Amino acid sequence: MSKSNSHQTTDENAQQQHELQGTSRQRFIWGDSAQCYSGSCEFFLFCWLGGGLIEKGCGGFLFACCQRQTTPSVKSGIGNSPTEPPAVPEFYGPVTNDPRCGLAADNLWAQERIVGGREAGFGTFPWQVYIRIGSSRCGGSLINDRHVVTAGHCVAKASPYQIAVTLGDYVLNSNTEPYPPVTVGVSQIKVHPHFKFTPQADRYDVAVLRLDRKVSYLPHIRPICLPDKGADFTGQYAWASGWGAVEAGSRLRPKTLQAVDVPVIESRDCEVWHRGKGINVVIYDEMICAGYQFGGKDSCQGDSGGPLMLQKGGRWYLIGIVSAGYSCAQRQQPGIYHRVAYTSDWVSYAANGN
Numbered sequence: 001m002s003k004s005n006s007h008q009t010t011d012e013n014a015q016q017q018h019e020l021q022g023t024s025r026q027r028f029i030w031g032d033s034a035q036c037y038s039g040s041c042e043f044f045l046f047c048w049l050g051g052g053l054i055e056k057g058c059g060g061f062l063f064a065c066c067q068r069q070t071t072p073s074v075k076s077g078i079g080n081s082p083t084e085p086p087a088v089p090e091f092y093g094p095v096t097n098d099p100r101c102g103l104a105a106d107n108l109w110a111q112e113r114i115v116g117g118r119e120a121g122f123g124t125f126p127w128q129v130y131i132r133i134g135s136s137r138c139g140g141s142l143i144n145d146r147h148v149v150t151a152g153h154c155v156a157k158a159s160p161y162q163i164a165v166t167l168g169d170y171v172l173n174s175n176t177e178p179y180p181p182v183t184v185g186v187s188q189i190k191v192h193p194h195f196k197f198t199p200q201a202d203r204y205d206v207a208v209l210r211l212d213r214k215v216s217y218l219p220h221i222r223p224i225c226l227p228d229k230g231a232d233f234t235g236q237y238a239w240a241s242g243w244g245a246v247e248a249g250s251r252l253r254p255k256t257l258q259a260v261d262v263p264v265i266e267s268r269d270c271e272v273w274h275r276g277k278g279i280n281v282v283i284y285d286e287m288i289c290a291g292y293q294f295g296g297k298d299s300c301q302g303d304s305g306g307p308l309m310l311q312k313g314g315r316w317y318l319i320g321i322v323s324a325g326y327s328c329a330q331r332q333q334p335g336i337y338h339r340v341a342y343t344s345d346w347v348s349y350a351a352n353g354n
Contacts, residue, residue, distance in 0.1 A: 041065055085194040085203055085286075092349035095226050098144045100217060102225035102315030122170045122177055125241050127224035127316075128257060130166040130181075131209075131305060133158045139242040139306025141318050142167060142223045145214045147351035150305035151321050151338065152195040152207040160186040165211060168220040172243060172255045179220045185212040190350045192343060200281045201324035205338040208350040224309060225317045226348055231341040233264045233319050238290055238310040240322060240335065242303030262290040262308075262335065264319070270334055277333055286342040288320050291334025308337045 041058035058065045104126055129140040129148055133155060140150035148165055155163065169181035188210035196203040215221060227233075241259040270289030274281045283289060290308060308320030320337030340347065 085196070085284075090346070091229075092345040095229055095344045095348045096352055097225045097348075098223045101143070101223045102311075102317060103222060104316060123220045125239075125257070125259065125307070125309070125316075126168065126218075126220050126222040127318075128169075128241055128307065130169050130172065130243065131155075132164045132166075134162050137243075138304045139322065140165065140209070141307045141309075141321075142215070142221070143208075143226060143318070143347070143351055144223050145217065146211050148209045148211065149318065149321065149340075149347055149351075150207055150209060151202075151323055152191045152205045153197065153202050153323070154305045155189050155207050155209065156191045156195060158189065160189055160212075163189070163209065165209065167215060168218065170220070170257050174255065177220070179218055182215060182221065184215060186210065187212040192346060201283075201287060201336045203284060204286055204343065205323040206321055206340070206343055206347065208347055210351075224307065225315050226344045227317045227319055227341045229341060229345045231319075231344075233288075233310060233341070234266055235264065236310055237261050237263050238308050238319055240290070240303065240306065240308045240320075240337075242306035242322065262292065264288060264290045265334060270336070274333060279333070281336070283336065286339050287323070288337045288339040289334045290320065290337060293334075 041063050043063055057063070104124060127142040129142055129150075131138045131140050131148070131150060131154065136154075138150055138154035140148045140154075143149055163186040164183055165186060166181050166183045168177075168179060170177050186209045189207060190210070191207040192204040194204040195207070217223075239259050239261050241257060243255070243257060267283040267287070267289060270283050271281060273293060288308075303322045306322045307318050308322065309316050309318050311317075318340050320340060322335065323338045324336040
C-alpha cells in the first residue's frame with residue numbers, strides 16, 4: 001500500500017469514527033425510534049401535550065416512545081404482509097372446538113359486576129391471558145390446552161423466545177387470588193397469511209401462539225369456544241376484557257382485570273359514525289365494530305389481542321379480537337375488532353397441528 005493510500009485510509013477511519021461518535025451523541029440526546037415497538041421517539045412533554053401515550057424510554061434525555069392517537073391507538077408499526085387478502089374467503093376446513101370450551105366457573109356474582117366496565121371478578125373469564133412481548137403487552141384467549149389467540153399486530157414482529165403468556169391471572173403481580181396464575185413460553189407464532197398493517201385498522205389482525213407445553217385446566221384456566229365460520233352477531237351484546245388503560249391517553253393501567261359490555265353494530269354504521277368525526281375508516285369483511293354511538297364504554301390501549309365474547313347456549317364464544325380504535329369510549333368512535341367468525345376455520349386449522 002502506498003503512503004498516500006495509507007494516509008487516506010487513516011483519514012477515512014477517523015471520519016467514520018467521528019460520524020459514529022456523532023450518531024451516538026445524537027442518540028444519547030434525541031433517542032432512537034428503533035427502540036420503540038410502536039410510535040415514535042420524541043420529547044415526553046410534546047407527547048403528553050399532544051394527547052399521545054408514553055410507552056417507555058427510547059434512550060434520549062427526557063425522550064420516550066410516544067403512541068399517537070391520530071391513527072388507531074394500538075398500532076405496532078409492523079411491516080406489510082407479502083400477500084394481498086383474497087377477494088373470496090378461503091376455506092381451511094371445519095371449526096373444531098375443545099369439548100370443554102366456553103364453560104366458566106360458577107361466578108354469577110362476578111358476572112353481574114362487569115356491566116358498566118368494572119372489575120370482572122376472579123374466574124369469570126378463565127380463557128383471558130396476559131401476554132408480554134419484550135417490554136410491550138397484549139391480551140389473548142386460550143382456545144385449547146396448547147394454543148392462544150391474539151392480535152396479529154401484537155406478535156408479528158416478535159420471536160417466540162420474546163413472549164411469555166400468563167394464564168389464570170386476575171390481579172397482576174399479586175398473590176391474593178384463590179388460585180395462582182401460570183406462566184408459560186411460546187414455541188411457535190402463526191400470524192394469519194393475509195395479515196397486513198394499514199394506516200387505519202390492520203387487515204386480518206389475528207395470530208395463534210403455540211405454547212411450549214400443554215396447560216392443565218383449572219377453575220381459573222379454561223378455553224373459550226370459536227364461533228362457526230360466517231356466524232353473525234350484529235345487534236347482540238358482547239363483553240370485552242383486559243388490563244388496558246381505563247381512559248384514553250392515560251399511562252395508568254389497572255392491576256385488576258376489567259370488562260365492559262358493548263353492542264355489536266353494523267359495519268356501515270361504524271363507518272358513518274367515524275366519518276361524522278372526520279375519520280375515514282373502512283370496515284372490511286374481516287372486521288367487526290362494537291360500542292355505543294355516544295361513547296362511554298370501550299376497550300382501550302393495552303387491551304389489544306384480548307377477547308370480545310358473548311354467551312350462547314350456556315357457552316362463551318370468542319367473536320372478536322381487540323384490534324384498533326381511534327381514542328377510547330368517545331362519541332361515534334366504537335372499537336374495531338377482528339371478526340373471528342371470518343377466520344375461525346384458519347384459527348382452528350392453525351391450532352390443530354397444521
